[in-house]
Amino acid sequence: MAPKESPATKSPGKVPNLQRFAHWLPLAVLTVGLLLTYELWKHEHQIVARDLRANFDFLVQEDLTLIKQRMQAYEQVLRGTRGLFTASESVERHEFRDYVTALGLEESYRGIQGVGFTQIVPAARLQSHIESVRKEGFPDYAIWPDREQEIHTSIIxxxxxxxxNLRAFGYDMFSEQVRHAAMVRARDTGTVALSGKVRLVQETGEREQAGVLSYLPIYANGKRLDSVQSRRSAIIGWVYSPFRMDDLMAGLFGGRANEIDIEIYDGEEISEKTLLHDSDKIRFAGVMEAPLLAIKRMEIAGRIWTVAFRSLPPFEKRLKSNQAGYVAVTGIVLSLLLTAITRLLARGRSRAMEAREALAIKQKQLEDLNLSLEQRVAERTAELERLNRELESFCYSISHEIQAPIARLDGFSTAIAESARDAGSNEVLYLAERLGVASRKLRDVIDSLLVIYRLGSTEMEMVPVDLSQLCGQIFDELREHERTIKVTIAPDVVVQGDHRMLETCIRHLLENAVKYSARNPEAAVEFGEIIQTGEAVFFVRDNGVGFDMAFAGKLFEPFCRLHCESEFEGSGTGLPTVQRIIERHGGRIWAEATPGNGATFFFTLG
Known part of the structure; x- marks a missing residue:
C-alpha cells in the first residue's frame, strides 16, 4: 500500500501561486472595468457637449436670421413710404397720417417708434417755411437747434x-454728427442707411434706451438719379424710422430669451460706449466668460453690428443629460459585480454557495435597474408622443397664422402694383411685383413643409399600384404644357404601396426629369425596372443638365438646390418629399449623373 502524501510532499509553489492568482485577478478585473466605465462616461460627456454646442450654434444662426428679417421688414416700410411720395406731386400731412395708420405699426412692426419725413429747408426759405407750418395749426413750431447754416432739415x-414723438417735431437731424453721416450715406447711395448709436430726442430721461435711426432719401420726381452728384441735386428730404433698441428686440427671440444672452454693439468695437442692446440687462462688463460663446458680425443697411451670444444656466440645464451618470453607475456596478464574481470563483468551490447568494443579490439589483430603465423608456416614449402631438398642433397653427399675413401681403402687392401701374411708377410696380412673387413663394414653401411633415404621420393604405399607368397619366398632363419629349415607359410595373403617396413620388421625379431636360432639343425621359442582386429597382432617367456627383449627398436635403433658381424654378422640397415617401415604404433612393449628360434616380420599395 502506497504511503499517504504528506503536506511536505506537495508541490511547493502550487498553493502560493493559486493564492497570488486569486488575489490579483479580481484587482485586474476591477481595474479593466473601471477604465472601461471611465472611457464610456467620458464619451457620453463628449456627446452631450457636442449636442449642446450644435444646438447653441443653430439658435445663434436662427437669432441672426430673425434680427435680419425684422430689420428688412422695417426697410420695406420705408420703401413703401417713399412710394407714397414718388406716386404724388406732393404729400399732405393728412395723406401721410392716413398711409402710416394703414400700416398698423403697433400690430405688425413691434419696436418701431414711428415713420416720419424730414424736409430739407435752405437758409433762404427758413422763415417762409416756419410761417407755412405755423399756419397749419402749429403756432409754436420752430426748427431746433437754432443754428446758422446753409441748409436745415426739419421733422415735419x-x-x-x-x-x-411730439418731442421730435421740428428737430434738425442734419445738425447732429451721427445722424448726419447716415443721412448723407442714404442720400449719396439712394438706399436705406442705418445710423450709429444715438440718444433719441423722444427719450424723457426715464428708463432710457439706446437708439438708432433708419433713413431712405426722397428725391424730386422726374430728376436724374444716375450719379452721386445728380442725387445730391435732386434730394428734397428723407423718410425715416427711429428705434429704441430694447423695444425693437422685445419678443423677437421667444421663450429662449432667458436661455441665451444677446448683446448687440454698434460697429466692431465691444464696449459700453457701443452697446445697443443687452437681453439679460446685467450691468456691462464686456463679453464675460461663458461655457458657450459666439461673436458674429452682420451688416444692417450699410451699418455693421457685432452680436455676442452667451449661454445662460437655463440653456445649459435644458440640454443636460443624465445618461453619463447612468453609464458611470452601471459601469461601476458591473465592474464591482465582475470583481466579486471573479474573487468568489478564485477562492474555490468551498465558497460556491456564498457566491451564488451574492450573485442572486446582484441579479436583483440588475433587475431593479432594468425595471427602472424600462420605466424611463416608457416615460420617454410618452413624452415623445406628447411632443409629436404638440408639433402637429404647432404645424397647423403656423399654417393658419402665417397663411393669413401672406394672403394680406399678396393682396397689398396687387393693390400697390395696380396703383403704381396707374401712376406710371415703374420702380414701385417692380417692387410690388417682387413682393407678390416673394409672398407666393413663401406660401409654396410653407405648403411644402407641411406636406413633408404630414407624410410622416399619415396612415398608409397598401394596395396594388400600376406605376406604368401612373407614369402615362402624368406624362399626358405634362404634354399639355411642355414641348415634345421622347417618352419610354416600361409596361406592367405593378407594386404594393399607398397609391396617393406613390403618385406624388412619381410626379415629382417625372416633373424634375422634364424640367432639367428643357435645354435639350431632343429631350428623352424613361421610366423602367431592373433587377439588382435579386431586388427590383425602379428608375427615372433623363438626358438633361445632370449634376456633379460630388454634391449628390445634398440632393435630398430640404431647400438645398444644385442649380440656380434663375435657371430652374423650384422650392427645393420635391426630392426630400420623394425620399420621405420611399422610406415610408421601406425602400431607399439614390442618384447617378454626369454634368451635361442627364441624371438617373433609382429607388426600391421594400
Whole structure:
C-alpha cells in the first residue's frame, strides 16, 4: 500500500501561486472595468457637449436670421413710404397720417417708434417755411437747434403724432454728427442707411434706451438719379424710422430669451460706449466668460453690428443629460459585480454557495435597474408622443397664422402694383411685383413643409399600384404644357404601396426629369425596372443638365438646390418629399449623373 502524501510532499509553489492568482485577478478585473466605465462616461460627456454646442450654434444662426428679417421688414416700410411720395406731386400731412395708420405699426412692426419725413429747408426759405407750418395749426413750431447754416432739415411729419414723438417735431437731424453721416450715406447711395448709436430726442430721461435711426432719401420726381452728384441735386428730404433698441428686440427671440444672452454693439468695437442692446440687462462688463460663446458680425443697411451670444444656466440645464451618470453607475456596478464574481470563483468551490447568494443579490439589483430603465423608456416614449402631438398642433397653427399675413401681403402687392401701374411708377410696380412673387413663394414653401411633415404621420393604405399607368397619366398632363419629349415607359410595373403617396413620388421625379431636360432639343425621359442582386429597382432617367456627383449627398436635403433658381424654378422640397415617401415604404433612393449628360434616380420599395 502506497504511503499517504504528506503536506511536505506537495508541490511547493502550487498553493502560493493559486493564492497570488486569486488575489490579483479580481484587482485586474476591477481595474479593466473601471477604465472601461471611465472611457464610456467620458464619451457620453463628449456627446452631450457636442449636442449642446450644435444646438447653441443653430439658435445663434436662427437669432441672426430673425434680427435680419425684422430689420428688412422695417426697410420695406420705408420703401413703401417713399412710394407714397414718388406716386404724388406732393404729400399732405393728412395723406401721410392716413398711409402710416394703414400700416398698423403697433400690430405688425413691434419696436418701431414711428415713420416720419424730414424736409430739407435752405437758409433762404427758413422763415417762409416756419410761417407755412405755423399756419397749419402749429403756432409754436420752430426748427431746433437754432443754428446758422446753409441748409436745415426739419421733422415735419412723424406718425403716430403723439406721446414721445411730439418731442421730435421740428428737430434738425442734419445738425447732429451721427445722424448726419447716415443721412448723407442714404442720400449719396439712394438706399436705406442705418445710423450709429444715438440718444433719441423722444427719450424723457426715464428708463432710457439706446437708439438708432433708419433713413431712405426722397428725391424730386422726374430728376436724374444716375450719379452721386445728380442725387445730391435732386434730394428734397428723407423718410425715416427711429428705434429704441430694447423695444425693437422685445419678443423677437421667444421663450429662449432667458436661455441665451444677446448683446448687440454698434460697429466692431465691444464696449459700453457701443452697446445697443443687452437681453439679460446685467450691468456691462464686456463679453464675460461663458461655457458657450459666439461673436458674429452682420451688416444692417450699410451699418455693421457685432452680436455676442452667451449661454445662460437655463440653456445649459435644458440640454443636460443624465445618461453619463447612468453609464458611470452601471459601469461601476458591473465592474464591482465582475470583481466579486471573479474573487468568489478564485477562492474555490468551498465558497460556491456564498457566491451564488451574492450573485442572486446582484441579479436583483440588475433587475431593479432594468425595471427602472424600462420605466424611463416608457416615460420617454410618452413624452415623445406628447411632443409629436404638440408639433402637429404647432404645424397647423403656423399654417393658419402665417397663411393669413401672406394672403394680406399678396393682396397689398396687387393693390400697390395696380396703383403704381396707374401712376406710371415703374420702380414701385417692380417692387410690388417682387413682393407678390416673394409672398407666393413663401406660401409654396410653407405648403411644402407641411406636406413633408404630414407624410410622416399619415396612415398608409397598401394596395396594388400600376406605376406604368401612373407614369402615362402624368406624362399626358405634362404634354399639355411642355414641348415634345421622347417618352419610354416600361409596361406592367405593378407594386404594393399607398397609391396617393406613390403618385406624388412619381410626379415629382417625372416633373424634375422634364424640367432639367428643357435645354435639350431632343429631350428623352424613361421610366423602367431592373433587377439588382435579386431586388427590383425602379428608375427615372433623363438626358438633361445632370449634376456633379460630388454634391449628390445634398440632393435630398430640404431647400438645398444644385442649380440656380434663375435657371430652374423650384422650392427645393420635391426630392426630400420623394425620399420621405420611399422610406415610408421601406425602400431607399439614390442618384447617378454626369454634368451635361442627364441624371438617373433609382429607388426600391421594400
Amino acid at each position: 411729419y412723424l406718425e403716430p403724432f403723439s406721446g414721445r
